[in-house]
Amino acid sequence: MGRLLMDKIPLQENWKIPYPFSIVENELYRLEYKSLNGRIEESLKKISRNAPVVTKMYKHTERNDVFYEIFWENKGDLYYETISAGVLASKKELLKLADKGLSCNDTNAKYFVEYFDLFIGQNDIPKIEMTDRIGLIKGRFVHPLVEKNLKVLPNDIGEEQLLDSFQTKGTLEGWIHNVFNLVKNHPKAVLPVLASFASVILHEADLKPIVVDVSGTSSTGKSGLMRMCASVWGEPEKYVGTFNTTLVAIERRSTFLNSFPHILDDSNGANDSRFIQPMIYQYVNNTGKQRGSINGSQRTDSWSSLMITSGENEIVTYANAQGVPARVILITQFAFENVEADFLNKLYKSVKNNYGIIGIEFLKRWKSSRERYLNKFLEYEKEYLEVSNDNAVLKRLSRHYAFIVFTGHVLNELFRQEGFQVDLKALQQLYIEMNKLNNSADxxxxxxxxxxxxxxxxxxxxxxxxxxxxxxxxxxxxxxxxxxxxxxxxxxxxxxxxxxxxxxxxxxxxxxxxxxxxxxxxxxxxxxxxxxxxxxxxxxxxxxxxxxx
Ligand SMILES: Nc1ncnc2c1ncn2[C@@H]1O[C@H](COP(=O)(O)OP(=O)(O)O)[C@@H](O)[C@H]1O
Ligand SMILES: [Mg+2]
Missing domain, CATH: 1.10.10 (Arc Repressor Mutant, subunit A)
Structure with missing residues (x-):
């Protein structure tokens, strides 16, 4: 990006270097006046062996935060850094850029503050809208591979990796036939896969986040299934998260993914399972803690998504808090029954080769036909409330369950031509089985x-x-x-x-x-x-x- 272009062009020709500064052979100088024997003399003082320029201004779509991209060259290497506007105004903050290779120190930091301020004032810096998360933002749906006019700048390395997982491989038909059709006769696998789609349109029905948990004995393919859920959106291995993490990290991931499903594999792998209860509570109640942003303004994070988890024990085992079971759809005793010996290997292989496209296409087709389908949800809602009988926990989950099945109906309609076929009856049967179990709450x-x-x-x-x-x-x-x-x-x-x-x-x-x-x-x-x-x-x-x- 722009790298080659700037490579050979002297910096002064692209930007207006504000007086009293100048750039000579890629080094920053400042014109100073000295009084020598009663005479005023001009002299060029070298400020820094790097001459940074501000190349872009990023304006946050959800807040008033401003970020700048700055660029400099150091010994033939080109550097781009995106930093919050406050950094350029503070000597102390600027010193941190020394770690990134900018020749900034105690002596020259004050000149840099002056220089950047003048530079921004006198140059017409391209302004670009940015966001630090994806999904539905201010009425506009941001898919990182589709959105062209909004730059996604993640807050940390973890989020950056998650962003990187949004990739595509294979074809639309390839995913339907090799990935989905592999499990289409296993409703316990179909439901979480549908949940992965349902997550991004959950806001349409004004539903709160809930968890879809898959549990069963070891080596039954749960981790493979989590990857399959992730394959709707990107490279599965990178997309799926672990329980070996913290409450704050989960909150940040939920905020970043926003509308996209939060997929976590293997609750047994938590190094401290005590965090699971508050984690679920935080997730379903959408109560990210208020935290200060870089420039001191307070904000509360929110999301509208589904969490998909797996583990050998039902996740509610760790969550005794009142109300938590009513926010978790439990798919228990998970196993792929009556499958060939190499079935799981096939599953792993198929999601390695087909991912990302179906999700993009789903969003696109949904956008152009959502009104046609949304009414249909009311029918599903009614139907599932009726089959809930008097089971209080199920009743509270029925709307969400109905919404996930409804998403299956939508997929059948949107991808009829490609042969996508979700067995909706089998999902209702699964729901009735959950109803019979009835002890899932305890x-x-x-x-x-x-x-x-x-x-x-x-x-x-x-x-x-x-x-x-x-x-x-x-x-x-x-x-x-x-x-x-x-x-x-x-x-x-x-x-x-x-x-x-x-x-x-x-x-x-x-x-x-x-x-x-x-x-x-x-x-x-x-x-x-x-x-x-x-x-x-x-x-x-x-x-x-x-x-x-
Ligand atoms: N990366 C992989 N590539 C291919 N096959 C795999 C891979 N990981 C696991 N498998 C297959 O899946 C089986 C276990 O499935 P897994 O999804 O790990 O189950 P669970 O998470 O329920 O313990 C393994 O015995 C192996 O055959
Ligand atoms: Mg596993």
Missing amino acids: MPLLELQNALEEIDANRNKLYSDFEPHGSINAFYHNGEFYFAPAYLKERLGANEKQIRYLWMKRGFIMKFSNRGNDVDYKVIKKNKRSFRAVQVNKDIISKLGFDFS
Whole structure:
């Protein structure tokens, strides 16, 4: 860009260098006057061995922030930096450009401030609109590969990489036939893929952000599915994020992606799962913290999108907060059933070769026919509210679910010619199954039920009257039932702490005091040996229909 052009042209000829400054052989000078023996003498003082010029002015579309692109040459290398206007006005801030190779130091910084101010005043600097995020901005939809009149300038490296992931490969038909058709008979995979499309038009129905979570045992293709969802918009490997991150980073990503789906793979990979609950809360309530921008003005970030997550445990396992389950569509026990042995390899390969085009085309076709379809959403909304029965959690999710299915309907219409065919009936069947499950709102209870079931089925590992050979999973002692901590650790894995904490809080297991601290275990003595044991509340055991006596 412009690089070659400027390469050979002396800087002075492109810009007006403001008096008293001048540029000589790419170095910046300032005309100064000295009094010598009563006579005033002119002398050229060298300010810097680099002579930067301001090449562009960027005006933020959503705020009043202004940024400048500055350009300079240093030992034959050309440098472009985009910095906020405040940097050019501050000696201290300017010094930071020394790290970027500009010869700016304590002595000359004040001259640079003067120089830039005069330079901007006297040159007609091209003004360009910019944004630091993508998606729907002030009524205009910004897709980075489509938008030509708005420059996207991300705030940090992470966002820059995300922006870079917006690339295309393959063909429209290639994606439909090789990527989508591969999973079209698996509604549990189709739903999140549709959610990836639905995200960018969510604002049309005035729906709040929610999470679509896919959970199931390891190696069932969840990570592959996340990549497939990402392939709608760009290079999947780069687009998909991880849970090994922070609350603030998630917020920034959500803000940057704005309308585009926020895809995060493998909730088990979180280095601290305690951040997941506030993360979901923040995401669905769209409550980015207010934070100061570079020039001190406050702003609140917002987004209108869907989050798509995967993990071995349902994400609500980590989120006990009231209301969170009602904002998560749970696709559980995920697996691609009845597929050939090399199915997952095929899936990975197909998304490596086909991405990005379908998303661009979807936005384009939606834009020209949205009015025709939007009314249809009301029908889906009504239909899904009806099949929700009296399930409170499902009722609250029904509009979102209906919207995702509606998006499937729209895709069928928009890409009829290319043979895109979403099985909408199968998605309704999936919804009814979710309805039957009905315990999705209460993961801690489900985990307890599962653990008790396992012990019930493996009585030889229950230490009741006789000590088992090998490992002990649980105890029955003086009319009470206890888990062995080692068993819980093995069964609950990374979530052990969180779930035990929730169990204690809910009164499923008993609370004891140990030197002033609340603990969920006590020491029991069986046959002269002491064991640490986690006592389960009698009431909950009988409520769930177990009897270990
Ligand atoms: N990068 C890859 N390229 C091709 N195949 C892959 C790749 N990663 C995983 N697979 C295939 O997918 C299988 C596991 O799927 P994965 O999506 O990782 O499941 P999950 O996320 O549910 O644990 C692997 O056994 C392998 O066959
Ligand atoms: Mg995985």
